[in-house]
Amino acid sequence: MEQITIKEVAKLCGVGVSTVSRAINNHPDINPETKQKILDIIKEYNYVPNNxxxxxxxxxxxxxxxxxxxxxxxxxxxxxxxxxxxxxxxxxxxxxxxxxxxxxxxxxxxxxxxxxxxxxxxxxxxxxxxxxxxxxxxxxxxxxxxxxxxxxxxxxxxxxxxxxxxDTEIESQNMVDYLCSCGHKRVAFITSGDEGLGRCHLNGYKRALEKNGLEYDEKLIVRLKPGNRIYTIENGYNSTCELLESGVDFSCIYAISDTLAVGACKAIIDSGKRVPEDYCVAGADGQDIAEYYHPSITTLEYPRxxxxxxxxxxxxxxxxxxxxxxxxxxxxxxxxxxxxxxx
Structure with missing residues (x-):
């Protein structure tokens, strides 16, 4: 039988991974029935904990x-x-x-x-x-x-x-303020959602628009679906393809990570357009990939x-x-x- 993972054990039992870990390690704060169910699944599927x-x-x-x-x-x-x-x-x-x-x-x-x-x-x-x-x-x-x-x-x-x-909100505001100072009035925004860091980035984006006398347009916002792999080149690519195909008017994309920005550049180039002649792109993080990609990407470098x-x-x-x-x-x-x- 093929070896299964701890995540699969958790899914079969209808519990979280941490609960499976507690059962394996004989932790006291776990329901006995839940613990036995987990142990039975482990035995049935011959699960071996990671060394x-x-x-x-x-x-x-x-x-x-x-x-x-x-x-x-x-x-x-x-x-x-x-x-x-x-x-x-x-x-x-x-x-x-x-x-x-x-x-x-x-x-x-x-x-x-x-x-x-x-x-x-x-x-x-x-x-x-x-x-x-x-x-x-x-x-x-x-x-x-x-x-x-x-x-x-x-x-x-x-x-x-x-x-x-x-201060994520302030830093995001500074980036969008810079883009507005370059003459952009329609800045598309790729973010991680409306909670936590995504909300802070979005608040900074909105504050910069207000500061520059520009109206907020929900059609310019792309929110990535939650998951373990949000900040990927693929997500940046797919999000930008959606923007381009939607027909919404924009002159610049601000993505909240450099990997997303790389994907955005690739999507623009694959569509037959140019960066920055047709669309500008900016990222955030300050990763090496932003400097060595062509064209090199304007970014907000975090002091990692x-x-x-x-x-x-x-x-x-x-x-x-x-x-x-x-x-x-x-x-x-x-x-x-x-x-x-x-x-």
Missing amino acids: SARNLKRADSNTIAVMVKEISNPFWGVMLHVLEKKVRERKYCLVLQNVADDEDEVELALQLEKEKKVKGIIFLGGMYDYDESKLRMVRVPYVIASSGKTIPEDTGSYTRSALVTI VETAQQSIRTLFDMIDRKKVVKRQMLAGRLIERESTRKL
């Missing part, structure tokens, strides 16, 4: 957990490299936890804290609006990095939570290295019971390249 997951339980107590959603997104590569290097310098181990789209990263973090005895946690931007009541249950120091806006106030004698991020450095430094300071800055707001940098021009 790397099993090894987590044997990790040393000097361990830092990093929670990552959409781990396939190349945006995280530079940050993970910095974090891994700094963790090794402190003689700690790093546990990288991928968070599936249907999983709650705070619940997974609580599970890691309990089972793997981690000393600290870094949340790498999986969510924006975190549930404060759940965050208060995290007993080890943690840092919300690269996205997020709220962290609970500390009630103990030392700080155990911090935020290192950029600085964010990672500040996050791990802050986390270790909290572990060492040192005084830290609880909220650190970093600034992005707009980089003008070949994919945009003045009209």
Whole structure:
């Protein structure tokens, strides 16, 4: 019989992946009937837990957990490299936890804290609006990095939570304001939806339009469907094809990631049009692909290295019971390249 995955076990049982994990690890806080159902499915389908997951339980107590959603997104590569290097310098181990789209990263973090005895946690931007009541249950120091806006106030004698991020709404507003200054009055917008970061990007977009005396047009907005792989070249390509086929009038596309922007450029070129002569394109992230794609893509560069450095430094300071800055707001940098021009 073909080996099945933990996600398939969860689907067969009608539960979440974290619930299956608790059953496998004989966790006490799981309904006995649910646990038995999971164990029966595991036996029936001959499921074998992933070795790397099993090894987590044997990790040393000097361990830092990093929670990552959409781990396939190349945006995280530079940050993970910095974090891994700094963790090794402190003689700690790093546990990288991928968070599936249907999983709650705070619940997974609580599970890691309990089972793997981690000393600290870094949340790498999986969510924006975190549930404060759940965050208060995290007993080890943690840092919300690269996205997020709220962290609970500390009630103990030392700080155990911090935020290192950029103001997504302001940065998005700055990009659209720049595009408007280039003469664009119809800026199409590819975003991740109306919640969390998507909402912040959209709010910034709207504020820039208002500042420049332009009307908001819902037909210019493309919202990507939720999932584990949102920020892909394919999504940028398909979204732009839809825009072009719809006949809606626009002169520029702003996509909230560089990979989406690359897909947008490809779709425009495949349609027989040119970038930036016929349509301009701008992205966000500051990934290498934006610089080396042709034409090179105007982008909003996020301070990824600085964010990672500040996050791990802050986390270790909290572990060492040192005084830290609880909220650190970093600034992005707009980089003008070949994919945009003045009209």
